[in-house]
Amino acid sequence: MRKIPVLPWLIIASLALICALLLTSNLGRIHASNLPSTAGLLLYYSFLPRLATGILCGVALATAGLLFQQVLRNPLAEPATLGIAAGANLAMSASIIAFPALLVFGLTNLALAGAALAALVLYLLIARQGLDPLKIILTGMVISLYGNCVNTLMVLFNHDYLSDLFSWQAGSLNQNGWSVTQFLLLPVLLLMAVSLLLARPLMLIGLSDQSAGALGLSVTKIRVATLAVAVALSALITSQVGIIGFVGLAAPALVRLSGVRRFTQQLFCVPLAGAGLLTLVDQLAQFLSPAGGDLPAGALAGLLSAPLMLMLLFRQHNPTIAAAPLSTPAIRTLTRAHLTGLLLLLLSSLAVSLFLNRPLDTTAVWQLLEWRWPRMLGALSAGAMLAVAGVLIQRQSGNPLASPELLGISSGASLMVVLLVILFNQPLVQLFPAALAGSLLAIFSLFMFGFRSGFQPQAMVMVGLCLTNLSMALSILLLMSGDPRAMMLLNWSTGSTAGITAERAMWGATQALLLIPLALLLQRWVTLLSLGHQTARALGAGLRRSNMLILLLAAALTAGGTLLIGPLSFVGLIAPQLARYSGAYRFVQQCLVAALYGALLMVIADWLGRNIAWPWPVSAGLLCALIGAPWFLWLLIKSGK
Structure with a gap:
């Protein structure tokens, strides 16, 4: 008889108790209002819709995480780590800022298109390398980082107009009515029903593609259908409340630790765990908000996801990627002409940085030098130091x-x-x-x-x-x-x-x-x-x-x-790689050439x-x-x- 682990159930009971205490505390704040009518409005139009939205989002994100993990055979997969949520978020931001005409299609459809595009890019990058667990997550997280960088750039350009959008994108569950809950309810239930229909084929795919194919399953079709459901769930939630990580990662991990091994059983338990975890995070955000401002639940969940990912990575006993040696490019020789050209290019970039800028007002050049040279010198020094650190x-x-x-x-x-x-x-x-x-x-x-x-x-x-x-x-x-x-x-x-x-x-x-x-x-x-x-x-x-x-x-x-x-x-x-491609293979050569490249890149x-x-x-x-x-x-x- 299999022994049921005790510690995970103690953790679950503790989390449930903390969630109940936080719910009670936040409800007490509402009822402590001096005006009973105000307390009733807050309860009906804010607290309860936020609670219902959090439960639906937790169910959807946890299910999406479980589907991603099963079809990719990767316990670290979830919408945030695969770049799916970032793709949906970026598509909405770009539409609002650069292509407002696309808003006629609706934010949900735009989010779905962005998530699908991110999933397609991820698939194309890893298609020829197999479903390697760490490489999939590594590629997905870099896609996510890239999307977040582009999104941050747009927010910095349009901060006065997009400060509310930035707050929402951080994963805000704030509600002023039941419209979001009503919008999410039917699509989430339909996608959950489709995932239940895929339960048996996914259980076979979880064993191996060969076993599933021998039993007559079309592995490619099942995988595409599952990814479509998971991407749709991710995009749907991101379009309404922004990016919320942690739940799709933590809920399946907690259910597995508690002893639930069969995928069909996990498909029932994981949504419940996701709803409870996101409710806990959101109630904690509401509890801390009076002291720290309005804390978005997604940002707070992001703080919790990094330690959890480190723990899961630490538990992964059989990483399948061998150590990658330093690749050897085609044999080149670092010539004096190449080094002289690089120095001249750096000196030219310094001159351009100081004297050739917009607006082209030659009368103000010397007055502006006192503002330009610190930026140029700081960029040069930082680029050189980071390049040598990389070497x-x-x-x-x-x-x-x-x-x-x-x-x-x-x-x-x-x-x-x-x-x-x-x-x-x-x-x-x-x-x-x-x-x-x-x-x-x-x-x-x-x-x-x-x-x-x-x-x-x-x-x-x-x-x-x-x-x-x-x-x-x-x-x-x-x-x-x-x-x-x-x-x-x-x-x-x-x-x-x-x-x-x-x-x-x-x-x-x-x-x-x-x-x-x-x-x-x-x-x-x-x-x-x-x-x-x-x-x-x-x-x-x-x-x-x-x-x-x-x-x-x-x-x-x-x-x-x-x-x-x-x-x-x-x-x-970048700089150490450019130095090696230039023929600088010895350590001292690579350090010096990389420092020049790093300084040049940052000055430009x-x-x-x-x-x-x-x-x-x-x-x-x-x-x-x-x-x-x-x-x-x-x-x-x-x-x-």
Whole structure:
């Protein structure tokens, strides 16, 4: 007789008790109103519709997560991690801002089209590589990150008009009537009924495609139908309440931990768990709102999803991706002419950044130099530091997909900076120790999970993306809190150079001039580690000491660059690759050439950000991220081949 686990049921009972207490507390606040008629209106037109909407959304998101996980055989799959919700969200934002004529089709249909397009892009990127669990989630999360970057860019351009939209997109369940509940009820019930019809075929597909095909099932048709139902559920909810993660991930995991193994049983239990979890999150958001402003349930759920993903990733015992060695491009030689051309290009970009800008008013050039040179110097220093940090991390790990941004090191620095700015009101220029501590904390987390997964490249990047999502969720919560420093932090986190003062620029340049030469002194250790740990130990290298020094210096470089341009630039990924494609294979050569490329990329991005949409500035970090995310996906596909 199979033993039923006790701990998960204790957790479920505890969560149910907390949810009941929060419900009672929030109801008590309504009835404590001085006017009984007001309390009745709030109860009928706000509290109860919000509760019903939360239950329906929890049911739909949990079912969508279970369907995605079953058909992809991946316990980490859900609408948020696969980029489906981000695709729906981006389609609605783009329609409202750029193509308002499309609104005649309705937001729900536009969200469905965006979700379907994101699902199609995901399928095309992974179609030739099989249903590899980590690679699917890795691709989906980068698609989600890319969509969120584009959406953030549009919000920054139209903040005065879209502040309410941004709040709604964060996953708000606020209601002022029963219209959303009535709209969702019938479609959710119909899609749930279709998912029940797919229960038996999906149970067979969960075993293997060969077994299902031997029993006469059309695996492709069942998979497409299931994905269509899951995408429709995701788009439907996103169109009405915005992006809400966590539920599609946590509800199936909690049901499995409680001992429910059969898929047909899970299909009944998971929607109930999803409804309870989202109700709990929403009631917690309402309970905390008087102290922290109007907290969106989706942003609060995002804070909970990152630790949960890390836990599930930690429990995944059999990742199927082998370590990816540094790919070797066609043999090239770094010539003096190439290096001279790169230096001339950088000097030319500096001159253009200082003297050729919109508006073309030559009389004001010299007066504007005092505003331009700090931004240019800050972008140059940050690009160089992040590029060298990327070289160190890729060399130390043997992973061409590694970078400070993708491994979460930049996000760790960003998290610590944001917390200290909000809690202690410290200026950014004084927060290098805090950023360094955040980077080291992220590196510690990476090592903790790295030992579990054998330091597999894609698993390490997954941990980093979880930390990045955690940072983005915290930024959304701070933006919704009403704190006047929130917009400044949002601009900084997207890579804006507008706030770089002369003091910050000089401090960043000093850090670059000190830390980059220190990195060059590590040549022997980095070269030995790239040969493998056993070879390095045999040649006399102290592995613990050398790894610690390399990662400490990479953390310092990342902290310095992040303080200047935020956590989402992707320079640490692109610049080392460009250096290697230019023929810089030796460590010192790659560091120097990557630093030149990183500086060049950020100077050009800063110049474009100031001029491409003048007089409205565009964040330089966002421009680099919009280039870096497709570059990463191309590298991922190439490594799969």
